[in-house]
Amino acid sequence: MQKGLIPMNDFQRFQDKSREAASLVNESETALVVAHIDADGISAAAIASAALERAGKSHDVVFVKKMDDEAVELINSSSAELVWVVDLGSGYVSRFKHPSVLISDHHVPEKDEHGSPVQVDNVLHVNPNLYHLDGGQEISGAGVTYMVAREMDPANMDLSYLAVVGAAGDFQDSSTGRFMGCNRAILQDAEAMGLVQVDEDLRLFGRETRPLVQFLQFASDTPLPGLSNNNTGCHRFLDDLGVDLKRQGRWRCWNDLDEDERERVRQAIAHLLSSQGLDPGVLFGETYTLPTQPRGSELRDAKEFATLLNSCGRYDDAPIGLRICLGDAQAVREARDNRSEHKKQLSMALSMVRDNNMIKERGWVQFFHAGGEVRETIVGITAGMLLGSNGVRRDIPMIAFAHTDDGEVKVSARADRSLVDRGLDLSAAMRVASELVGGYGGGHNIAAGATIPLGKEEEFLDIVEDIVSAQLI
Ligand SMILES: [Mn+2]
Structure with a gap:
């Protein structure tokens, strides 16, 4: 793994800890994976589950909404030799009484009364924050879990794309328009395996699945003057640029456009924003495509993949998300139904609060x-x-x-x-x-x-x- 911009000492110690965790997993015969229900947690669970499966360890996966008393009890009473807690648990180290707990998480670690991170013998805690690495932006729960899986067996490098999806789900690329730090190193693994393709492009949501007009109309956190929430404006804008909305009777998405068309739209948007005194920079940056996934599938774009997983988790269907990560095509169809339900609930919630x-x-x-x-x-x-x-x-x-x-x-x-x-x-x-x-x-x-x-x-x-x-x- 390349070091990128990470201070080498800290990263080395983080990696050493991941290696220690890998040995613990390899030495255990049975495991219970406990994961958070969001996209990052589901991706983390998939990485842990695949790594355990490949290592021939019998295991179960359980999803929890939060680390409440019930979840702590589930962990403490587990009959599995190892409980592997992913994308949560760091704030609750002292509550775990099971004889062998592994935490791979990026949340803020629990502190003792002197302000030092809590350390107990029965918990092996892998967390970037313990090594001055930023768990908020540099690595996700799936990323930390991937670090462990990679140390278990280098063949697990083919799970790197799931760590990219997890980090995208936690918006770790949002503030700079690209992944930084440990995420960069994980991204390099995924690129090297041909599992993620990195491009400089317009960073709006729905590149793979949203028809062009909706792509411009609804996608942005940054309002696009004359386009955001303006259906007619979007139609006119694309028409003026000579971009066809449909081809062979099918609505075209951003990724259906050729490079020439995309460049015309990018320039027009940049011009539109700067003419209003707005900074176009925030809309541009890296995009992460999963080229082995089918065209037109939300799994082909890291952000859309993560959104699909999030919709599973929110409707108590995290196990469907897990099946998606593990390559089950039927699960994708089931999740799409959840997602349309999710969109409906969300727009109802927004209008209720506003109206x-x-x-x-x-x-x-x-x-x-x-x-x-x-x-x-x-x-x-x-x-x-x-x-x-x-x-x-x-x-x-x-x-x-x-x-x-x-x-x-x-x-x-x-x-x-x-x-x-x-x-x-x-x-x-x-x-x-x-x-x-x-x-x-x-x-x-x-x-x-x-x-x-x-x-x-x-x-x-x-x-x-x-x-x-x-x-x-
Ligand atoms: Mn997370």
Whole structure:
């Protein structure tokens, strides 16, 4: 693996730890894989499962929404020789009592009362944050799991593309328009195997499956003047550039265009943005194509692949996502049905919050309470999509509440990267504030979550505001 821009000492120690973990897996006869339900967690589970299968280890895979008491109990009472926890678990090291636990995760590690990472004998903890590597942007849960799998057997390098999908699912390429650090090294493995193709292109969502008009109309976080949410505008724009929307009766997608057409569109979009004083840079960067997957399939684009996996997880069908990662074509058809359901739920959630003016501003945060109207599994993505959309502020974090099936309140917090650059850490804010009201939480500096008792929302917001204001001053 090439070192790229990673400080070699840190990376070496991280790799040594991955090798130690690989030996532990190779020495164990049976395993239970416990994974998070999002795209990164599902990709991580697929990597672990394939590596175990190839090594001849009998194993089960279980998906959990969060590391709650039930999940901890599942791990502690497992009869498997090894419990391999992927894409979660780092914040809960001291709670694991099973004799042999392996964690391959990129979330913020649990700290002891002196502020040092918790270390216990029964848990082997592989986590980039322990080596000054950035778990938020440089490597995902699937990436860390891949590091272990690769050390188990170099033949597992053919799983590298799943680590790319996992990192795309966690938006690790978003702020710079390309993968950095350890992700870069993993990407090089995938490229070398011919499993991922890297191009410089327009980074809008749906390159493989969205008809051109929808591709321009709906795809962007950055509003495209005259195109975003403007169907007629998109038609006219493409018409003026001489780009046919259909060919042989079929709607064309971005990847159906020839290079000449793509370049015309790219230049026109760059021109459109700069003429309005906007920076076109954010829309351009690397795209990641999986050339061994069929044309026109969402599996051919890393971002679309990840979105499909996310839709599985959100509708309690993470095992379908696992089957997709492991190459089951029937599972892809089942997941597509989930995805259309997901889109419908999401657009309903967005219009509900907007149409009812549910977002309330406070000094340091804004929030909405969806009650039981929005599924707890999509309330976070709803918050993220609202942030900075028309009429919604981007300069303060968005906090979203929803009731869970167990009579608690699920909290999701999202922020713009510029706030993180100024010192915002939503992971700390969610953890501390939730614990003070009798709940628990954590996550990343830019996106975090918590679960709190019903009726504690107001008190929780007061504490979050105190923390956020202190972080940003
Ligand atoms: Mn993750």
